Each structure stands twice: as C-alpha cells, then as structure tokens.
Amino acid sequence: MKKDQTKRLLLRAVHDLVKEKGCIKMTLNDIMERTKLSKGAIYHYVKSKDELLGLVLMEKLNETNDRFFAKVSEGKKQLQEPLDEITQNVSFIEEPSEVTNQIFIYLLSRQDNPQVKKILKQFYEFNINLSKNWIHSGQENGVIDPSIHAQKTAELFVLIAYGLRARSAITDSSFEFTANDYIKFMEKTLKRGEG
CATH class of the missing domain: 1.10.10.60 (Homeodomain-like)
Known part of the structure; x- marks a missing residue:
C-alpha cells in the first residue's frame, strides 16, 4: 500500500x-x-525524469479505463455511458497547456533518446490496447457491430488523437475538424451496432 x-x-x-x-x-x-x-x-x-513523465501519461489513460469499465460493470447493455467516460476528457487534447499534451510533445521532441523512444512506444501500444479493449467490450455486450475491426479502429482513433495533440502545439488557429468532431466521429463509428 x-x-x-x-x-x-x-x-x-x-x-x-x-x-x-x-x-x-x-x-x-x-x-x-x-x-x-x-x-x-x-x-x-523510475530510472529518469522522462520515465516519470511517461507514467503520468499512462496514469491518465488508466483513470479513463477504470471509469469506462466501472460503467460497463453496471451491466447496462448500452454504449453511451461507457463511451462518455472516454470522450469527456477528449477536449483537453486541443489544449496546449494541458499537462499530458505538454508531456507528449516534450517526449516526442526527445525521441532520439532510446529510453524516451521506448517510453513513447509503450505509451502508444498501451493506448492502442486500451482502445481495442474498449471496442471488444462493446462488441461482447452487443452495442458495437462485431464487424468493426477493433485493431484498425483503435489505431485510427489514436492516430487522430495524436494529430490533434501535435496540432495544438504547432498553432492556435481555429480549424474545421475539432476535438468535438472527433468525439462525434468516434460515437458515429461505434454506435452503428447499438440497437
């Protein structure tokens, strides 16, 4: 303890x-x-400051995962409440000052360091695996179409999220595709099977 x-x-x-x-x-x-x-x-x-920063990134995902599966464990055969646990924090990916965005961009800038590259790879794989598990959970509970390819969809969602994070560090201009559009895209993609 x-x-x-x-x-x-x-x-x-x-x-x-x-x-x-x-x-x-x-x-x-x-x-x-x-x-x-x-x-x-x-x-x-930890072995370094960078590893500590990577753990902060992982912790944010773990918190989301815990909230997601807490909703799933309530036994309701619906997608919206568990999905809300994922999407409620998505708007932060457009905020350059948000801590996890600062860490993400900082670590990307140091990816020539083998230890940092390993941290980034672990974070990416962890992100993909959680996303895939969320999709599988929805499929197992009959609220996401089983024909949706979990790996590809998880990779797409993470790719878009990473792109939004990187864009927030590059410019503060307004754009047509925002975090809210990303949330709607996720919901539309995943709700196809919800009855």
Whole structure:
C-alpha cells in the first residue's frame, strides 16, 4: 500500500510541477523538494525524469479505463455511458497547456533518446490496447457491430488523437475538424451496432 501511495505522490507532484514550470524546467530536485523523497527513493520507482513523465501519461489513460469499465460493470447493455467516460476528457487534447499534451510533445521532441523512444512506444501500444479493449467490450455486450475491426479502429482513433495533440502545439488557429468532431466521429463509428 505504501508503494502505491508513494507512486501516486510522485505522479501528482510531477503533474503539478509540469503545470507550474513545464517539462523542460522541471528538475529532479523540484520533485524531491515537492515530495520530500530522496533521489534514491525516486529512483526506486523510475530510472529518469522522462520515465516519470511517461507514467503520468499512462496514469491518465488508466483513470479513463477504470471509469469506462466501472460503467460497463453496471451491466447496462448500452454504449453511451461507457463511451462518455472516454470522450469527456477528449477536449483537453486541443489544449496546449494541458499537462499530458505538454508531456507528449516534450517526449516526442526527445525521441532520439532510446529510453524516451521506448517510453513513447509503450505509451502508444498501451493506448492502442486500451482502445481495442474498449471496442471488444462493446462488441461482447452487443452495442458495437462485431464487424468493426477493433485493431484498425483503435489505431485510427489514436492516430487522430495524436494529430490533434501535435496540432495544438504547432498553432492556435481555429480549424474545421475539432476535438468535438472527433468525439462525434468516434460515437458515429461505434454506435452503428447499438440497437
């Protein structure tokens, strides 16, 4: 239990520090000061600042996944409530100041580092697998058409989300295709089988 509490403390501190200082300016000393943990205690959990940043990204997805499956476990044979758990946080992918977007762009900028490349690959695969599991769950519960190819659809959804994240870092211009359009596209794609 203490290990989980310490990990949560670390992730919360990193999240808050990125919000306050940004990824580049945040240091291990900042994290140590905020958490009151020693360098050794932090390195017990991770090998680097980049790995901590990757864990913050994963944690956001885990929280969404937990909410999604909590709705599924209620036993209702419908798609909307579990899907709402996924889409309620989608609008943040257009906000350049949102912490996970800052982390995502920062890590992309450091992808020439093999450790960071591994973190990004793990995040991508985790994202795809969760998306695929959500689709499979809907298919198993009879609310998503079984003919929808879960892997391809998951990859498409993640690709669009990553594109929206990257675009938010590049420009603040307005666009025709927004996060709300992405949500509608996801709903339309997945609701085909809902009766």
